[in-house]
Amino acid sequence: MNKTLNIIGGGMAGSEAAWQAAQAGIDVVLHEMRPNVATFAHRTGHLAEMVCSNSFRSDDNEQNAVGLLHWEMRAAGGIIMAMAEQHRLPAGGALAVDRDPFAAAVTAKLMQHDKITVQHDEIVELPEDGHWIIATGPLTSGNLAEAIRTETGADALAFFDAIAPIVHADSIDMSKAWMQSRYDKGDTEEERTAYVNCPMDKTTYEAFIDALLAADKTEFKEGETAGYFDGCLPIEVMAERGRETLRFGPMKPIGLTNPHHPDVKPYAVVQLRRDNKLGTLYNIVGFQTKMKYGAQTNVLRMIPGLQDARFARLGGIHRNTFINSPTLLDDQMRLKSRPNIRFAGQITGVEGYVESAAMGLLAARLAVAEITGASLPPVPATTAMGALVSHITGGADAKTFQPMNVNFGLFPPVDGLKSGRRGRKDRYKAYTDRAKADWQAWLAAVPALA
Structure with a gap:
């Protein structure tokens, strides 16, 4: 049985997915069409190139949901957060990075990994077999987008990004x-x-x-x-x-x-x-x-x-193209009609660099568990990672599904806490304390992947 993981797209999600799988000992082929096939927004051939902004937003992991997501990715050994920290710029309470050195550093780390092969090719059809993650992001090539539309029997949803x-x-x-x-x-x-x-x-x-x-x-x-x-x-x-x-x-x-x-x-x-x-x-x-x-x-x-x-x-x-994930994906982020294919990143309907990378991290860990035969418990919906994946794979209304940033509105309530503005600080702290404990327990559930 072929145990190689193929990943299409070398943006935030694809880069994080490649790193996570390789660190778990899985051979990875990362397919990135740039620089051979250009896009409107990208300027280089680097992996994890930032185009819309250079900010990962708030780094507060006690009062802010995206800051909590930063914390969870760091706890999981994420490459995106590690390289962001190395190339951090002053930005008050936000995490902003020096975008070109950041992308160059991510590229170098992935290119140097003995378990990762980077191929600069455009995948234009959905693979029939093998283990695949599609993480092509907002600028999915026309040919692949058409293949996805043909397979799912529905028009890809889209919005515009500036x-x-x-x-x-x-x-x-x-x-x-x-x-x-x-x-x-x-x-x-x-x-x-x-x-x-x-x-x-x-x-x-x-x-x-x-x-x-x-x-x-x-x-x-x-x-x-x-x-x-x-x-x-x-x-x-x-x-x-x-x-x-x-x-x-x-x-x-x-x-x-x-x-x-x-x-x-x-x-x-x-x-x-x-x-x-x-x-x-x-x-x-x-x-x-x-x-x-x-x-x-x-x-x-x-x-x-x-x-x-x-x-x-x-x-x-x-x-910017994304799929109707609540309809098309199962709770393992697999395409229901072709379960050998997972989707990750912005194409799933999450919005933001951090959210995209987080879904790459999660898709890779789910794929590694499947490849190795490990038994993974469900990702706790009480975590930032779990709240996001629960939202896109069934929590959201498919009829009105739109791109979503991580936010505490996606989390299950904490019993016994006051609502409203006066109780917000205590409520958010309770969310993050619970999430950190549950995320650490989930990471420890399969030591080989931790």
Whole structure:
């Protein structure tokens, strides 16, 4: 019997899956079509390349569900979290990374592993036999997407993802902008000054919204009716929902004091986060956009401090494909019609780098158990990992299934705790304490995979 695990896609999920299986002693072939077949968003041939953002979001593992997911992946020896820690950038309470060295480090670790073979080929059909994980992410090739549609007998679901612009740091006017993390959050001075802040008064904000709404934008092709994932909305779409939406979203001014005018409260603030270790590049936080390039530079240069900005990368939009997992996958993440194939990562309907990598980790461990004949207990739904996989493999309503970030709303309630805002801190701590204990017990259930 062939005990090799084949993985299609070398993004976050595929890279984590390859590492987990190889560390358990399984031979892995990782199929990545780049750089031979390019995508809209990727710039390199590196595995685990980050395109939309350089942030893994909050690293708080006691009060935040994604921080708990970080903790669970670290406890499982995850490569994505280990390399993120090595290439960490100051970002207040968030985990942001120097994206190119991070991807290069993940690539090197996988390429050097004696159990992993990386093949740069495009898989265009669903494999008939063997052990496979499909982790092709939001930019699944057209041929493979068509093969999935043919097999499942249903159209693949889709939405649109946007990416934010990146600015050269030396083109930011610091006589107008300043360095500060919101609420001065962070344990060091570097953490407390991790963001560049560009303030707006009411007149400037209103003019910015007018220009944003009037700007030329990329239009969808005929027949494209997919919507957006709420966690990655283009700024102009947010503005269309109401003129104040941005001011209560990515441009909220709370927790910030402008040292140039400390007695003047900004009406809105645009934040930029360091994008590389050198501090030469900054990305505009929450400023995903579908504006055309010419309009984009004009509108963004209306932001005080960015009037002379030079852009290392402008924003853009791309189609993001995912399957209706509650209908198509079993509780082992296998395709019901072809149980030799598992799906992992963003294509399953989880949203975010961390969630995608987590589903790669889990799919690999389930595949390894199957290959080796080990008996694995179900992943506890009380853990962040278990809450996510339970959601995508049956917990969600298949008729309204949409991409989902990890959140405490997916967890079973903890009995006896107060509800509402006043009891939230204690409730979240109870969730994380329970999850950590249950996750450690699950990892220890099969020592060979721990």
